[in-house]
Amino acid sequence: MKIIHDLKDIRKIGKPIIAAAGFFDGVHLGHCKVIGQAITEAEKIGGETWVITFQKHPMRVLNPEAAPPLLTATDHKTRIMERLNIDGCIILPFNQEIAQTPPEIFIQQLLDSSPPLAGIIVGQNWRFGHKGQGNPAMISRLIKNSTLKLSVTNPRIWQGAPISSTRIRTAVLRGNIEDATAMLGRPFSVLGTVQHGSGIGHAVGFPTANLDAHHEVLPPFGVYAARMLIKSPGNSSGDKKNDRFYNGILNFGVRPTFTEDNTQAPILELHILDFEKDLYGVDIEIFFVAKIRNEKKFDSVISLRKQISLDVSQAETILATCKDETIVH
Numbered sequence: 001m002k003i004i005h006d007l008k009d010i011r012k013i014g015k016p017i018i019a020a021a022g023f024f025d026g027v028h029l030g031h032c033k034v035i036g037q038a039i040t041e042a043e044k045i046g047g048e049t050w051v052i053t054f055q056k057h058p059m060r061v062l063n064p065e066a067a068p069p070l071l072t073a074t075d076h077k078t079r080i081m082e083r084l085n086i087d088g089c090i091i092l093p094f095n096q097e098i099a100q101t102p103p104e105i106f107i108q109q110l111l112d113s114s115p116p117l118a119g120i121i122v123g124q125n126w127r128f129g130h131k132g133q134g135n136p137a138m139i140s141r142l143i144k145n146s147t148l149k150l151s152v153t154n155p156r157i158w159q160g161a162p163i164s165s166t167r168i169r170t171a172v173l174r175g176n177i178e179d180a181t182a183m184l185g186r187p188f189s190v191l192g193t194v195q196h197g198s199g200i201g202h203a204v205g206f207p208t209a210n211l212d213a214h215h216e217v218l219p220p221f222g223v224y225a226a227r228m229l230i231k232s233p234g235n236s237s238g239d240k241k242n243d244r245f246y247n248g249i250l251n252f253g254v255r256p257t258f259t260e261d262n263t264q265a266p267i268l269e270l271h272i273l274d275f276e277k278d279l280y281g282v283d284i285e286i287f288f289v290a291k292i293r294n295e296k297k298f299d300s301v302i303s304l305r306k307q308i309s310l311d312v313s314q315a316e317t318i319l320a321t322c323k324d325e326t327i328v329h
Contacts, residue, residue: 026071069216103129
C-alpha cells in the first residue's frame, strides 16, 4: 500500500482514483462500508482505491483535554486498511493552520487534484474544515460543475444505533469485548512494540513479550485468550500469505503477586504458545478474543503457575475454533 502526505501528490498517480475520506478511528464496520463502496466504484472505472485521513484527531489540536482516546494510532490504522486491499492512503497533517482552513478551500484542493481524483466517498456524518462547517451537502454543492463525483453512505446499524468509534471505545473500556468485536467486525486489537521486561514471566515458567502499546484505549485488567499477528516484512498490499498468527494468553494489569505498588503503570504481557523467537523491537498486533478471568493476587508463585496452566488450557480451547479469516477483514 502506498502512502503520501500531500493532496498535490495525487496527480503523480497514473490511474483514476476513488477516495474514501474520514478519520476512521478503529476502522470499524461503518468505516469499512465507506471504504468498501470506494473499492466497488474504483473497480467499475479500472482505477485505484485510496483513503484520505488525518495524522491527528482534530480534537487533539482544537481541544486536547476533550480529545477522545484513540482505538488505533496511525500506524495501526494503516495496517488494518492495508488488509482491506486498498491501493494507497493519503495521511494529511492536522494543525492549527489546517483547523482554520475554510471547508471551501479543502474542497478546492480536492478539485485541483482531479483528474486523477475521480470520486470521493464519505459517511453522512462526516464533517471537515473550520469548526466542522463542511459536510456532504456542501461538498455536493461545491463540486456540481466539476467531474468529481460524490457518494454518501448511510451508517452501519448495530443493536438499533449507528456503529461509531465512541460506542466501541465505551465497550472496550467497560470490558464488553463481544460488543466491540461485533461493531469492529473483528476482535479488538492493540498494536505495539515488544520491549524488555523484568523477566518475571521466565522465572514463573511462562515467558512473555511485554508490549508498549501505540494507542490509549485498553480493556479492564485481566487475563485474555489472544491471537498475535506478526506481519511479514515488506509484504505487498493485500498479500497476507506470509503473515503469521500465533495463539497466546495476555495479562493486562499490575502483577499484584509481585508488587505492593498499586500506582505502577499497567503492563501488557503476552505468553505466546509454542513460540520461542526473539521479538524485542518488533511491532506486533494482539487481538483480544475472550476474557478468561480477572487479574488477582496469588499467595505464592506455585499457585500462580498452576493458575496460568489452567489459563493456557482454557485459552487453547477458546482459540481452537478461531480462524485467521475471522480475525482480519
